Amino acid sequence: MRLKETKKARIGVYTMGLKHYWGQFPGLRERMIEYGEFISKKVKNMNAEVFFYGLVDCEEEGKKAGEYFNGNNVDLILAHAGTYVTSASVLPVHQRCKALTIILNLQPTAKINYEKTTTGEWLAHCGACPVPELANAFHRSGIQHKIVNGLLGLDYTPEISLTKEDTGNRPEAIKAWKQIEEWVLAASVKSGLSNARFGFLGNTYSGMLDMYSDFTMFQAQTGAHLEVLEMCDLNRMLETVTEDEVKEKRKEIEEFFLISEDVAADPLAQKPTEEQLNWSAKVAVAQEKLVEEFNLDALTYYYHGAPDGAYEKLQGGFIVGHSLLTAKGIPCAGEGDLKTCLVMKICDIVNKGGSFCEIVVTDYEDGTILLGHDGPFHLAIANGKPILRGMGLYHGKQGTGVSVEAKVKTGDITTLGCTQTIDGNLKFIITEAESTDGTIMTIGNTQTPVRFKKDPDSYMDEWFGEAPTHHFAMSVGHNGSLFEKIAMVLNIPSVILDK
Structure with missing residues (x-):
């Protein structure tokens, strides 16, 4: 819904x-x-x-x-x-x-x-x-x-x-x-987009220079409004959450996800505790209230907070709720990546999904590149029910919580990336490929093995030559001609790779 x-x-x-x-x-x-x-x-x-x-x-x-x-x-x-x-x-x-x-x-x-x-x-x-x-x-x-x-x-x-x-x-x-x-x-x-409101909660992950965005540039080139939000806005929502709302959200979570029962290879990614699940449910209620209060159509976010602080604990519960929001047509992009949030929203508008991805690892024997992230996942394009794992640690980030392990449906996919050029203009990077049903790691991350038309190294030569942002959206179906048309309507340059 x-x-x-x-x-x-x-x-x-x-x-x-x-x-x-x-x-x-x-x-x-x-x-x-x-x-x-x-x-x-x-x-x-x-x-x-x-x-x-x-x-x-x-x-x-x-x-x-x-x-x-x-x-x-x-x-x-x-x-x-x-x-x-x-x-x-x-x-x-x-x-x-x-x-x-x-x-x-x-x-x-x-x-x-x-x-x-x-x-x-x-x-x-x-x-x-x-x-x-x-x-x-x-x-x-x-x-x-x-x-x-x-x-x-x-x-x-x-x-x-x-x-x-x-x-x-x-x-x-x-x-x-x-x-x-x-x-x-x-x-x-x-x-x-011209009628959309994007929320920006917190800040961009410190040091990721490819992801920093000029908010004026964003509105000028997309027509979308950008609403800057604070963690205290979300905390205010959290304080209004009732026990009944948490119970209802738990039911929704258990309907959408499989709760991990197995012992994963990674000791950091195990069965989530009741405390972790209840906290994720409570935060998810607050996240949905935030979206409704500010009339948001998409949200990008990141917050590390002071060690052991209240906001650090709050952001530790983000991933489940943001995955639920993404499935409901409110794409959520982690690490403050506004440009990838944009292309996730584009994929969602045309009903092609749009999951948050980056390179995970290359399988040279299989000829695939594993693409995924430790953040939100678009449940509508999942290959089966995503698994929730309790994370003892978010790698590269502060805090602990529940994360989503999943992969995109097997078959045709298209990646849509958005970067910013030296002259300040946005640029779309488009690639049609195929997702496979290959093996993935049990580490609580989204991961999809993807086979491109060229071998992994040749594809990466071409891809990295476009100076991309390291995140992108994965959509289902071969959508290259559609995404080219979208770029033209928005007057944003685009390039199709791996033809």
Whole structure:
């Protein structure tokens, strides 16, 4: 159950054509509108808000359409090339509204009826004709755009048509609509982030220079708000937790996790005590209250505190609650890594998971790299129930508590990292790979064996050459093309590795 719903993408749609045609070819104008309405309906079924302007067929309509899309604050424009149109008619739309534009060259039929086709019929199928002209005008005007080519994919044939237009099952339609769906998902990330509130609790792990983030830069490049929180905010929540709330949270924990009964190889990672479990449950209640009070959509955190201090004990109970929050759509990134919290949130918005990871160790015999962390885990993409282990010591950190041992489902995965370049800009680093069901250590950490397309050393040569942040998010599925589109919608540079 998600604690908060992500704000839907707002998609502008219009169909283009030439005004002079309407009087010359009866029915053509209505046919273009019908195609545009079909596109709008399909996009609306992708859980998006759709704003269909109608036809842009002259310069004046182009100006009105741009103002309409601005007035509705659209995140993305789908510009349907229905038939020929002058670029001068369309350019004003995008000079007024700066949302990223996807030109849709979607032919209604796979093959025209050569023997019976009239000029009016041909014009209903010549949407590709203006696309080179539009691309030239957009390029020379500095208007960022992409093009989707393929079939319209109707599930019927309009009465006016002289050929078969039921093309929904053809591969050219399926491929085109997969791309459109990815663009709509990418727009949902933009919408989700621009309305999101990220919490930053505590500080960044001292000395991890790759993770330090400029909060102004973060808001400027993502549109998200950053709320700086204090440990006393969380402690205030802790003081309100009741015994009944702790009992309910214990039930939730026992439903989500397996409580370790075995003796692990590491003497530091054993069966958690009742005291540790109850403390983790109490802290988890407080963490959820903190998220609700500050209306958070994501949280990054780290706090070491004074040895044996109250806040050190409080942070010792973080991992279980933050894993539960991550599973409920509130991604939590440890060690104060705001950039990785960002990509975890992106993965979550598009329902691909997003677990907090770094390099653990390389298995040269198996040809895999073990990826994971001692912090939160996205339970929705776990390979079986994660195991809770009582930690006698958090390595490299102060305090003790309960940690999560788990791995991501076997199959296709994509890692999404976010780094910051010398000029202060964010950059996404994307890699498609495969998670395996290999052996992992019993040390209370999340660990997933991952096989890349190249051998481990060749992949690391390429990866480290991008000056990455050492953390990243692991998502399920091959999402490279989707993450590229998200980067473009956010105007953040990206690179795909290990192609």
